[in-house]
Amino acid sequence: MNENVSSESPVVEESYRDRISTVDEQGKRVWIYPKKPKGTFYNARTIFSIFQLGILFALPFIKVDGHPFMQFDILGRKFILFGQAFWPQDFHLFALAIITFFVGIILFTAVYGRVFCGWGCPQTLFMEMLFRKIEYWIEGDAHRQRALARAPWTGEKIFKRSMKYAIFLGLSFLIGNLFLAYIIGVDRLFEIVTQPPAANPGGFTFVLIVTGITFFIYAYFREQLCLIVCPYGRLQSVLLDKESIVVAYDFKRGEPRGKRKKNQPDDHLGDCIDCKLCVQVCPTGIDIRNGTQLECINCTACIDACNSIMTKVNKPKGLIRYASYNAIEESRKSHITGRGVAYTVVLVGLAVLLTFLLTTRTDVETTVLRTPGVLYQRVEAEDALRNLYSVKVVNKTFDEIPVSFKLESHSGRVELIGVDHLDVESQEVAEGALFIYIPENDVQGPSMKIKVGVYNDETGELLQTVKTAFLGPAM
Ligand code: SF4
Ligand code: SF4
Structure with a gap:
């Protein structure tokens, strides 16, 4: 040197x-x-x-239930913080955490x-x-x-x-x-x-x-x-x-x-x-x-x-x-200024929002999308209309989850095509297709909002509720 x-x-x-x-x-x-x-x-x-x-x-x-407590797998785009796995789907949480961190740094710099x-x-x-x-x-x-x-x-x-x-x-x-x-x-x-x-x-x-x-x-x-x-x-x-x-x-x-x-x-x-x-x-x-x-x-x-x-x-x-x-x-003692107070308010607000989002974060991330180009079908035997959907479930946990679906917002039912439930491996994505049946009398208008419950088929626990659209005939 x-x-x-x-x-x-x-x-x-x-x-x-x-x-x-x-x-x-x-x-x-x-x-x-x-x-x-x-x-x-x-x-x-x-x-x-x-x-x-x-x-x-x-x-x-440090491991929790055999899994890392902290891991930043940049190449695999997977982050584990405090034993919880975060995916690219959780990017909003990551972005918020980064913003909170930087506001914290700015606050500390301005004051201390x-x-x-x-x-x-x-x-x-x-x-x-x-x-x-x-x-x-x-x-x-x-x-x-x-x-x-x-x-x-x-x-x-x-x-x-x-x-x-x-x-x-x-x-x-x-x-x-x-x-x-x-x-x-x-x-x-x-x-x-x-x-x-x-x-x-x-x-x-x-x-x-x-x-x-x-x-x-x-x-x-x-x-x-x-x-x-x-x-x-x-x-x-x-x-x-x-x-x-x-x-x-x-x-x-x-x-x-x-x-x-x-x-x-x-x-x-x-x-x-x-x-x-x-x-x-x-x-x-x-x-x-x-x-x-x-x-x-x-x-x-x-x-x-x-x-x-x-x-x-x-x-x-x-x-x-x-x-x-x-x-x-x-020749006096140092004190915290209005700018410091303002930063603190912003920081506390961000921290509260981040804590809320982290605690309400679901174990699965589900998307239920109507299959494009397919309109409703009339099912005479059930006096119902049905729509075809593609479904994608991301399992953010370290355990395999058997996933089933229920219609929450209307009477009617969900039918997974070809299977009873979707087996979603730990930290993997599973895809499938399903029909949603709604009695014709309950269908209001050419497009209505419906809610689908995503359940753990084994424990019956409601994991997530997702919104999607249901097409029917014009009134
Ligand atoms: S010794 Fe004093 S002036 Fe030098 S970097 Fe440390 S705190 Fe700053
Ligand atoms: S250590 Fe204290 S006394 Fe010595 S030069 Fe620095 S400020 Fe002055």
């Missing part, structure tokens, strides 16, 4: 920057060596990340800044809480890493770098398999892993590609993903306002900044002693004292760093803290 090692912090000193923090004047990448954070927030994030990693790695292994980046994003989780910790363990803190990067390729450097990249590669392979487990399920993954690559060339290639991309991201690309690739990071300038609660420097309290000199009064100085520890711990290489910036992923490392300094100089903690610009400017 070609690391452009700067002797000093990569942060540009002027208040206005015309490039991101990790690019130098020649346009070359500046490698960031963040000092290892220490403090309450870092400890909290470590504990939270253990919980997150546990969930992330455990979820593909990029709290998702710091606490919820898998990129930050893997980078800061997994790969970075391994790097600290092998290569030491920032100054040792910098020294190692500058050092010639001695035995020690070769050993440390080889060990680091070998572990990174192993972890990347593990993450690649984890992604695949979410897509194809652990059983299928186990088959791929235990069989020779030639037996599953597609799966094996996918794992190799994801492993390669993951390794590239965490060994080299790192914070560039947040700065250059992630669209959410780039959107924050339109999502944040002056009331958004972000990781912020209290310029009212901190300025004018300056180093304390022995035996000299410092009455004119603010609380910031210009130690730059907040800059040295920043994984994206910025100086938060310059205000909210595109690169800030709200990782809270600078809060911990500054709190430790404030404790040492006997000043109150919180010179860098979660606060809004207006709260700092007006």
